[in-house]
Amino acid sequence: MKLTLKVWRQKNNKDKGGFKTYPLDGISADMSFLEMLDVLNEDLNEKGEDPVHFDHDCREGICGMCSLYINGKPHGPKQTTTCQLHMRSFSDGDTITIEPWRATAFPVQKDLVVDRSAFDRIIQSGGYVSVNTGGVPDANEIPIPKTIADEAFDAATCIGCGACVAACKNASAMLFVSAKVSQLAMLPQGQVERKERVEKMVAQMDAEGFGACTNTGACAAECPKGISLTNIARLNREYFSAIVSSENV
Ligand code: SF4
Ligand code: FES
Numbered sequence: 001m002k003l004t005l006k007v008w009r010q011k012n013n014k015d016k017g018g019f020k021t022y023p024l025d026g027i028s029a030d031m032s033f034l035e036m037l038d039v040l041n042e043d044l045n046e047k048g049e050d051p052v053h054f055d056h057d058c059r060e061g062i063c064g065m066c067s068l069y070i071n072g073k074p075h076g077p078k079q080t081t082t083c084q085l086h087m088r089s090f091s092d093g094d095t096i097t098i099e100p101w102r103a104t105a106f107p108v109q110k111d112l113v114v115d116r117s118a119f120d121r122i123i124q125s126g127g128y129v130s131v132n133t134g135g136v137p138d139a140n141e142i143p144i145p146k147t148i149a150d151e152a153f154d155a156a157t158c159i160g161c162g163a164c165v166a167a168c169k170n171a172s173a174m175l176f177v178s179a180k181v182s183q184l185a186m187l188p189q190g191q192v193e194r195k196e197r198v199e200k201m202v203a204q205m206d207a208e209g210f211g212a213c214t215n216t217g218a219c220a221a222e223c224p225k226g227i228s229l230t231n232i233a234r235l236n237r238e239y240f241s242a243i244v245s246s247e248n249v
Helices: 033-046 117-126 146-156 163-167 174-185 194-207 218-222 230-248
Strands: 003-009 018-024 095-099 108-110
Touching (some): 018 033, 117 174, 163 174, 163 218, 174 194, 174 230, 194 230
Parallel strands (some): 003 095
């Protein structure tokens, strides 16, 4: 395949940045999108030019690092992570535009790399359970109905990639936060900090500069893990119930 890449190049978080165009040849349809970028970087290295910086780790759709905005969509044309996107989703002769996530709370560090530590701080504020360490409990010692276990598991599949923020015109982190709140609020192990957790995580989300929910559902439409909007409804219920009971104390 022959391609033309329009790639966002930005030296650092002070630089204004801009697009640079690179022609690329000999790309196999079976390559992943990141392997295609590896080919570009080998070319740039051979020419003594600065390679394009982009984030990745697992390349298996697990870590959530590969945050690229491709042809105006987070993670590109398929509802998958960029590392699981293959060049067969594009055609010979295509022009592909590649940008970093755009959100105030995710400042660009260099080229396509953004700082997503705002998500880490939201998790640190309350996305954990306090447990007594010790031996592994016997299976079925804490009975949890299968439907609840399944729903909690679905919420727990959020990989923290940030595509929901990138897709939202308000750069809202509601889908991410709702998944992290839901996975613990539904399980017995998450009950101790249930109210405190949701209040702290929502406060941290606001402090990081994420916008309000638009109710358009762009986040769920682009989420590579299929995190459902029902989690946002649950987050709202959890939050209001926590606020009301705190005010009554
Ligand atoms: S909710 Fe989906 S899009 Fe948002 S961080 Fe989690 S996996 Fe990524
Ligand atoms: S590199 Fe880990 S999810 Fe893409």
